Amino acid sequence: MSFASARGGCAANSMISLFGKSEPSLLDRLKQSVGKTRTELAARVEQLLTGNRPVDPELLKELESALLSADIGVRTTKEVLAALREQVNEHKIDDAAALKQELKRQIMKTLAAPALNSDGAFSAAPGAGAVGAPRVLFVVGVNGTGKTTTIGKLANRLKKEGASVVLCAADTFRAAAIEQLEVWARRSGVEIIKQKSGADPSAVIFDALSAAQSRGADVVIVDTAGRLHTKSNLMAELDKMKRTASKVVPGAPHDVLLVLDATTGQNGLNQAREFWSHAGVTGIVLTKLDGTAKGGIVVAIVRELNLPIRFVGTGEQIDDLVPFDAQTYVNSLFD
Numbered sequence: 001m002s003f004a005s006a007r008g009g010c011a012a013n014s015m016i017s018l019f020g021k022s023e024p025s026l027l028d029r030l031k032q033s034v035g036k037t038r039t040e041l042a043a044r045v046e047q048l049l050t051g052n053r054p055v056d057p058e059l060l061k062e063l064e065s066a067l068l069s070a071d072i073g074v075r076t077t078k079e080v081l082a083a084l085r086e087q088v089n090e091h092k093i094d095d096a097a098a099l100k101q102e103l104k105r106q107i108m109k110t111l112a113a114p115a116l117n118s119d120g121a122f123s124a125a126p127g128a129g130a131v132g133a134p135r136v137l138f139v140v141g142v143n144g145t146g147k148t149t150t151i152g153k154l155a156n157r158l159k160k161e162g163a164s165v166v167l168c169a170a171d172t173f174r175a176a177a178i179e180q181l182e183v184w185a186r187r188s189g190v191e192i193i194k195q196k197s198g199a200d201p202s203a204v205i206f207d208a209l210s211a212a213q214s215r216g217a218d219v220v221i222v223d224t225a226g227r228l229h230t231k232s233n234l235m236a237e238l239d240k241m242k243r244t245a246s247k248v249v250p251g252a253p254h255d256v257l258l259v260l261d262a263t264t265g266q267n268g269l270n271q272a273r274e275f276w277s278h279a280g281v282t283g284i285v286l287t288k289l290d291g292t293a294k295g296g297i298v299v300a301i302v303r304e305l306n307l308p309i310r311f312v313g314t315g316e317q318i319d320d321l322v323p324f325d326a327q328t329y330v331n332s333l334f335d
């Protein structure tokens, strides 16, 4: 069966495995990428929980400050601590090992929430677009978070899984943005649709989706210009781009991935909030996790925005993109 006749089905399979939880070697890399956070957070927790210290209010207070400093977020930290205090008071936890187990369980519970959420707006289940139409993925975020790099990595993964991918160069604003995407298209061996720098991004999207549609492509990934979440005219532009996409491919975009730079910590939360309300973000890619001790932001994003983390960027190379897995993340932080 050719790709053309398999499209829809092929895209669905690719996306499912992309968003799935396989690839043990990649999971190991997730562990590696949270190394700095682990050193910061787990070392402090470890210090607190060894040496037969009694599990008392003072210890819980210190644990609270360790969680806050890893950017797990005020709200999540409060909730986790309240749950721990309750269990301590009820004498269900009386030693450090039990406390650590419960801490992991509570964080895991928070991270698992969006996956369990039946609200379609948030669960963003990776189904395919209509059979016969390409699945359309928008990649959005503020300047320099790693959007284009992530697109290159993602295109490479999808291509390897047998999908035919078209990249859409809808960042017509930043100098050399189109050339940068072209380099990634060449590296991963996928097609790119572009216009001149300065062109209307919606016009490029129209072209790219029409071309992808007529060529029977499985997936179109749209690179968008970096924009500040506080600039309402730029957020409105995103909306126009989405409307254009849906005119060519009904239901598009099927996914809107927000790329957040993990090193920006809590500011990422504000960005995510604005992009969610203006651009209908369906999932997060958290980049540069390799460069931060604030990897706890993962928990804050999921808890406060109820958005799933789809991928984690673990470096600048083409293979440095790991499907996010909550259990592995928690284990890698504390084990």
Ligand SMILES: Nc1nc2c(ncn2[C@@H]2O[C@H](COP(=O)(O)OP(=O)(O)OP(=O)(O)O)[C@@H](O)[C@H]2O)c(=O)[nH]1
Binding pocket: 141, 142, 143, 144, 145, 146, 147, 148, 149, 150, 171, 174, 177, 224, 225, 226, 227, 259, 286, 287, 288, 289, 290, 291, 312, 313, 314, 315, 316, 320
């Ligand atoms: N360490 C590390 N660096 C990354 C990662 N992802 C992207 N980068 C780097 O971040 C820088 C910016 O990446 P781009 O992909 O150009 O970011 P962008 O969001 O497309 O930028 P604009 O289009 O200008 O808004 C580059 O130097 C990338 O190599 C990652 O996961 N880890």
Ligand SMILES: [Mg+2]
Binding pocket: 147, 148, 149, 171, 177, 223, 224, 226
């Ligand atoms: Mg870019």
